[in-house]
Amino acid sequence: MSEAAIGPRGAARREDPDSGLAKRAADGDRSAFAELISRHYDSTHRIAWRISGSFHDAQDTVQDVWCNLPAKIGRFRGECLFSTWLAGIVRNACIDAARRRGTQAAMRARLSIVTGDGTLAPADPHARVWIESALSRLTPDLRETVVLVAGEGMSHKEAAIALGCAEPTVSWRMQEARRRLREQGLEEAVDG
Amino acid sequence: MAEDLIKLPDAPAPDADAKGRTAFLALAAFGDFHAEGHIARQSSQEERIPPNRRRNSSMPAAKRNHRTAAIAASVAALMAAGVAGIVATDPGPQPKTNQSGPTVFSHLIPPREPSPGPVERIRQAFRKDQGQRASLPSLTDTSGSLESEVASNPHPPAPPPSVSGTSPAVQPPPQGAGERYDAAPMQRAPQGIAPAMPASPSQTYIPDAAPPREPSGRDQFEARPASGFLSPAQQPTSTFSMDVDTSSYSFARASIGRGQLPPPESVRTEEFVNALPYSYPAPGPGEGAIRTTVTLMPSPWAPGRQLMHVGIKAAEVSREDRPPANVTLLIDTSGSMAGPTRLPMAKRSLEILTRSLQPHDTVSIATYSGRAGIALEPTSASEPGRINAAIQALEASGGTAGFAGIQTAYELARRNFNPKGTNRVILVTDGDFNVGISSPEGLRSYVEAQRSSGIYLTVLGFGMGNYNDRTMQALARSGNGQAAYIDTIQEAQRVLSDQVTGTLVTVADDAKVQVEFNPRAVAEYRLVGYEKRALAHRDFANDKVDAGEVGSGHSVTAIYEIVPAGAQRAPSYRYAQPAPAQEPAGPTEEVATVSVRYKAPGERASRLSETRVRAADALGRFEAASDDARFAASVAAFAEVLRRSPHAPEASLEDIARTAMAARGADADGSRSEFARLARAAAALAPRAPVTPK
Numbered sequence: 103m104s105e106a107a108i109g110p111r112g113a114a115r116r117e118d119p120d121s122g123l124a125k126r127a128a129d130g131d132r133s134a135f136a137e138l139i140s141r142h143y144d145s146t147h148r149i150a151w152r153i154s155g156s157f158h159d160a161q162d163t164v165q166d167v168w169c170n171l172p173a174k175i176g177r178f179r180g181e182c183l184f185s186t187w188l189a190g191i192v193r194n195a196c197i198d199a200a201r202r203r204g205t206q207a208a209m210r211a212r213l214s215i216v217t218g219d220g221t222l223a224p225a226d227p228h229a230r231v232w233i234e235s236a237l238s239r240l241t242p243d244l245r246e247t248v249v250l251v252a253g254e255g256m257s258h259k260e261a262a263i264a265l266g267c268a269e270p271t272v273s274w275r276m277q278e279a280r281r282r283l284r285e286q287g288l289e290e291a292v293d294g
Numbered sequence: 295m296a297e298d299l300i301k302l303p304d305a306p307a308p309d310a311d312a313k314g315r316t317a318f319l320a321l322a323a324f325g326d327f328h329a330e331g332h333i334a335r336q337s338s339q340e341e342r343i344p345p346n347r348r349r350n351s352s353m354p355a356a357k358r359n360h361r362t363a364a365i366a367a368s369v370a371a372l373m374a375a376g377v378a379g380i381v382a383t384d385p386g387p388q389p390k391t392n393q394s395g396p397t398v399f400s401h402l403i404p405p406r407e408p409s410p411g412p413v414e415r416i417r418q419a420f421r422k423d424q425g426q427r428a429s430l431p432s433l434t435d436t437s438g439s440l441e442s443e444v445a446s447n448p449h450p451p452a453p454p455p456s457v458s459g460t461s462p463a464v465q466p467p468p469q470g471a472g473e474r475y476d477a478a479p480m481q482r483a484p485q486g487i488a489p490a491m492p493a494s495p496s497q498t499y500i501p502d503a504a505p506p507r508e509p510s511g512r513d514q515f516e517a518r519p520a521s522g523f524l525s526p527a528q529q530p531t532s533t534f535s536m537d538v539d540t541s542s543y544s545f546a547r548a549s550i551g552r553g554q555l556p557p558p559e560s561v562r563t564e565e566f567v568n569a570l571p572y573s574y575p576a577p578g579p580g581e582g583a584i585r586t587t588v589t590l591m592p593s594p595w596a597p598g599r600q601l602m603h604v605g606i607k608a609a610e611v612s613r614e615d616r617p618p619a620n621v622t623l624l625i626d627t628s629g630s631m632a633g634p635t636r637l638p639m640a641k642r643s644l645e646i647l648t649r650s651l652q653p654h655d656t657v658s659i660a661t662y663s664g665r666a667g668i669a670l671e672p673t674s675a676s677e678p679g680r681i682n683a684a685i686q687a688l689e690a691s692g693g694t695a696g697f698a699g700i701q702t703a704y705e706l707a708r709r710n711f712n713p714k715g716t717n718r719v720i721l722v723t724d725g726d727f728n729v730g731i732s733s734p735e736g737l738r739s740y741v742e743a744q745r746s747s748g749i750y751l752t753v754l755g756f757g758m759g760n761y762n763d764r765t766m767q768a769l770a771r772s773g774n775g776q777a778a779y780i781d782t783i784q785e786a787q788r789v790l791s792d793q794v795t796g797t798l799v800t801v802a803d804d805a806k807v808q809v810e811f812n813p814r815a816v817a818e819y820r821l822v823g824y825e826k827r828a829l830a831h832r833d834f835a836n837d838k839v840d841a842g843e844v845g846s847g848h849s850v851t852a853i854y855e856i857v858p859a860g861a862q863r864a865p866s867y868r869y870a871q872p873a874p875a876q877e878p879a880g881p882t883e884e885v886a887t888v889s890v891r892y893k894a895p896g897e898r899a900s901r902l903s904e905t906r907v908r909a910a911d912a913l914g915r916f917e918a919a920s921d922d923a924r925f926a927a928s929v930a931a932f933a934e935v936l937r938r939s940p941h942a943p944e945a946s947l948e949d950i951a952r953t954a955m956a957a958r959g960a961d962a963d964g965s966r967s968e969f970a971r972l973a974r975a976a977a978a979l980a981p982r983a984p985v986t987p988k
Binding site: 236 | 305306308309312316317319320325
């Protein structure tokens with residue numbers, strides 16, 4: 103996993119390495135915006151993939167996110183890390199995309215491989231990795247929380263900002279995710 | 295903390311192409327956003343008129359039209375402002391925060407040059423353009439220095455001597471393999487496709503080395519390698535289907551307007567050539583549906599080579615004689631259509647269409663967003679108020695249910711089917727179908743099945759960002775229809791008003807063109823473009839193979855590059871040395887035969903129209919060719935340079951612009967002058983444009 107875009111834990115207290123770029127991009131500085139794409143494309147794709155489980159859906163979603171960002175970036179006020187703010191946008195875009203694409207049905211079809219009642223193998227070579235991982239065992243709200251906290255290394259506070267919920271909710275979801283994974287016998291998912 | 299240790303799968307590395315494409319599109323959107331600024335806000339106020347008021351509007355028709363015209367003007371201004379805006383946001387000093395060296399995408403940022411650099415030149419070019427839009431009559435004074443060069447041209451264009459012929463009679467398909475010309479006296483040429491011209495970096499506008507990373511979309515554009523030179527001894531025939539799509543040109547125009555060269559794989563030479571108007575002679579009464587005009591002229595860019603210009607004109611059905619049309623509009627009202635170049639532009643375009651319909655036509659409107667719905671039951675075009683009210687009430691929201699929408703539209707079209715008229719579904723979309731369709735192929739088979747019932751499909755594409763070119767092309771082709779990409783109100787005017795008869799009425803189906811070259815007269819030939827439309831030789835006579843549809847009055851243009859017998863061949867033949875065996879062809883020798891096979895609508899058997907070209911028909915000077923032929927050659931050259939074809943002429947885009955300007959002729963609608971300006975703007979944008987002399 104690349105380290106570049108992982109927001110360090112408790113980073114809210116530290117200097118945001120992107121705040122200057124975000125400000126300049128909001129003011130119309132094209133090169134600042136290009137630099138933000140260059141820094142954060144990979145992490146946005148990673149978050150979208152882990153939430154959606156589809157390589158191409160993630161790609162499309164992330165493309166929409168970046169194309170819509172010029173109009174939105176002026177709303178970033180530096181109240182959290184830019185990476186946190188961006189993660190929240192990616193997460194919302196994933197939800198919208200899922201709704202739009204009827205991904206629930208597609209996801210069910212893909213999951214049928216795991217449950218063994220289907221013979222259709224997904225064409226997406228990355229789908230099996232996702233399906234066999236802990237991610238597919240979780241409900242969407244638990245999954246997105248795990249993706250940001252365990253995957254991107256966000257603090258509960260930052261994750262709460264990105265997800266638009268209270269910090270205790272994040273904590274509860276993380277516990278719940280661990281409990282469910284343990285129940286499902288995914289012992290390796292939780293390290294004692 | 296334990297949660298850190300929940301093992302998540304490593305995410306797959308993002309696709310580099312997708313990343314590049316996203317960066318490209320996002321930076322384009324960035325440019326747009328900062329360019330449109332206050333104009334965007336103004337137009338959103340226009341949109342804020344409550345929909346119910348618009349629906350029940352009692353505004354008199356004249357006033358309404360006035361308002362439409364005003365909006366159209368503001369859209370045109372917005373388009374022009376897009377370019378100015380790019381210039382305005384061009385960052386001055388290099389920002390300091392770039393700690394980690396140059397960014398990956400820094401090449402996507404327009405190069406900063408000391409003024410008067412390229413940016414300044416575009417600014418000038420488009421300032422003229424803007425001025426011209428404000429006062430339309432002054433079409434002639436837009437070219438500045440270009441114009442004076444044309445004026446001092448010592449060879450004013452002579453009247454166009456050209457070969458022209460029609461053959462209305464139904465003829466049997468060509469015999470056997472159709473080898474009209476005997477290749478026996480020829481030494482067989484070695485197999486191989488050769489690059490036409492050695493690359494000369496100092497003169498090439500778009501260098502092969504370090505091409506900028508451009509989006510090569512997963513499914514946006516299907517790139518095809520440029521077709522190479524062929525020897526008629528090996529491959530005497532060249533077959534392609536007739537193509538009237540123009541979306542690639544509009545796409546490029548929009549892209550250049552934003553200050554970016556279009557991605558090379560989005561450039562389709564034949565669509566560029568066919569996007570511009572030509573005035574070929576139409577077939578007379580009793581001559582069938584097709585007339586072919588062939589011009590053989592020396593290439594202005596490659597000494598010793600010839601260009602063969604083939605212009606095919608379909609019979610014109612006058613606006614008054616047009617059979618009644620049953621038009622079903624299927625309008626994408628999903629959330630992605632919200633941008634100013636999408637649904638709002640589509641609404642204005644459809645108003646233009648409504649105005650150009652006749653009272654005996656009917657219009658119905660289906661929409662799709664989330665789920666499919668009917669916005670207007672079949673309504674006579676004599677009630678434009680009702681139709682426009684339904685159009686104005688459309689709003690973008692929700693997801694896209696493309697397939698359900700298509701089904702609804704065909705159902706409406708069937709319900710109102712007119713066996714004596716034309717029946718057509720016009721799909722208005724940004725191509726973002728994402729519900730209910732897993733692949734373009736599934737959609738295509740549905741549309742293909744519907745075509746047999748006599749309902750044709752036209753696809754109008756709007757918006758740039760997620761314009762899914764491949765889906766639209768596939769759809770339109772299987773629906774026996776056309777795809778047009780509408781980026782400006784002018785383009786809407788062209789497709790939906792000026793050429794509405796052609797858009798609605800088909801005069802020839804499954805039209806295929808076959809050119810057979812005589813190896814005694816032609817050493818090598820190359821069809822410029824048409825890679826996507828190439829047909830297997832045997833398919834020419836096979837009436838079951840589906841090919842292009844030709845609308846009333848449409849013209850189709852193709853350009854061949856020819857190495858005549860006795861002339862120097864392409865470089866890869868250096869070692870094989872087949873050339874000395876060839877003598878230049880005598881004046882009576884036939885160079886080629888151009889055959890067009892097509893079906894009259896509703897007929898099963900095809901007709902054939904043949905035109906023969908003799909060596910004596912070849913013109914001595916390029917300037918002696920008709921405006922149409924010279925202009926088409928310029929457009930083809932422009933497209934070949936933009937798509938970085940290995941055979942692109944060794945000419946600068948400035949030269950090409952100048953040639954086009956000189957050949958623009960009457961240019962009634964200004965689109966040829968616009969092309970010349972586009973070529974100049976592209977020259978300014980090319981990554982490593984040579985320093986302009988003077």
